Each structure stands twice: as C-alpha cells, then as structure tokens.
Amino acid sequence: MTATDPAMTALAHSWSALSLLHGRIEGSVERALQAAHRLSAREYSLLDVLSRQHDGEGGHLQMRQVADAVVLSQSATTRLVTRLEDRGLLSRYLCPTDRRGIYTDVTESGLRLLEEARPTHSTALREALDRAAGEPVLAPLVTAVEELQGDVRPV
Template identity: 35%
Template sequence: MDDTDSLTERWAALNRFHHEIEMYLERLLHEHISLSFRELHALTSLAHHTRASSRHYWLRAIAKEVGLSQSATSRLMSRLQERGMITTRTSRYDGRSVDVRLTGEAEQLITRAGPLLDQAVSDAVASLSAANASDHRLLRFLMAESPARPAPAATIHNITN
C-alpha cells in the first residue's frame, strides 16, 4: 500500500486485516475459553454496562454492540444462559423487560480473556505484518506507530441508524 492507493483500496486492506484478526481471535477463544468472539463481546458489553449504569440495557443495544440482528442476539443470549454465563428474570420495574446478570463463571472468563485478547491481537498483527508487508501504513497504525492525525473536516454521524 502506498500514497497513491485509493480510499477504497485502503478500506479493502483494513477489511482484510480485520477479517484475519477476527478469525485468529475466534480460533484462539474457542481453544482457550470455549466462547466465540461474539459471545465474549456480548458478555463484555453486559459487564461494562452493568458497571456503568443501572438503567435497562435493551436487547437491541446488545445487538448493535455485537453486530447482530435482534433475533440472532436473542439466540446468542439463550446459548449463554444455557451455558451458565448469564441469568435472566422478569424485571421487577417493568414486567415486559428481562433483567440479565452475568454469573461468576462469566466474570472469570472475561477476566481471563482480556490478556488473551491483547496477546492474540498482537500476535495476529505481527503475523499479518510478515505476510502483508505492502500494507505498511495500516500496520504502523495497528502497531501504534502512526503519528497523531488531525480530526477530519467532516464526519459521518451514526451511519448505522
């Protein structure tokens, strides 16, 4: 990748890196903690929300966070409940809502997963750098070697809505 590459080419390179890293993480997570990347993402999202707020955390918010439809997220939450990672109960404040809580086992897995994810991303980026030396600017960015850049003049707000 050089300075003449189009924005589309740079986006494609970023997408390739993202896919490779996600697949590497997926294999590693299954091997070490028997969770998928999306399952772990849902659990960490719930953990973060639980610590940050006492408000309801709707299924659609979890779905948006992990990049799944509400239907797929509902199935994911059912799998997590079956595996003993979460508990659910009807909300005492709103009978239409379901309160979701992480179990101790889920909290332990999240704690174990943090260093594992950091090392896995570092390993994946190093592996990709050897295989894709032509994407040097992206690699420098991922390895935190890129200089700070000014904010763009215009930004896209909430393109997923």
C-alpha cells in the first residue's frame, strides 16, 4: 500500500473531513462561550468533567484522568486548573487518604457559571452540527455523532 493508493487517499480524505467537522464545532462553541460567558471551550469542558465528580468511591478524578477526559496533556490541564482556580471557579485540596494526591472541585461560582453556560454550549453545538449536516462530505459524520449520543456514557 502506498500513499497514492486509493484506499489510503480515501482514508486521508475521511480523516480530513473529521478534522474539519471538529474544528468547525469547536470554533463555534468557543466563540459562543467566549462571547456570552468569557469561558473557553476547554474551560467549559474541564468544569463540566469536574462537576460530575462525587464523594463516593472513585468519585474524584486524578489529574491524569481529568487530562484524558478533556483531551489535554497533564501539564496543560494543570495550567488550565490553575487559571480557573485563580478566577475562583475551582479549588484544590489534599486527598484525605493519600497526601500525595490533590483533588480539584468546582466552586459554587464555577457551578453557577457552568449552569449558565450549558444552554449556550448546547445551542452552539446543535447549530454547528446543523450547518455541517448540510455539507455532503460532513453529513455522514454528523449522522454518526448523533447516533452515538445514546451510546456515550459520561466521563
């Protein structure tokens, strides 16, 4: 198989379409969240993931789990946590059972901002998907995303 092989070319085009869809959605969501809430898409995602933690067993995420959930490196996630902590949206504290561990929780201010931002996020996402569905190269990917929504479990 070579780089000019039709199967490889088709795979590259499919990957390009997926990348295009992702970029358009992320850009739309980013602009909407910034304009309405002074919140980036990554910040929203981090607040959303951390807001789903609970006090039960396995309810708090370690930083590497948070990084995986928001698709960032651990160092980038730590910097993002620090920025949100500086804004009063997150707080950190030592794990009560392992002094080496640090937990991060969403503050009341962070929860309020997240709840205010959820409709903006949902609307921007829906609008971006609707626009993409009108493009023949992206329509099958939009369909796939919409079919997944019933199968995806929260992080």
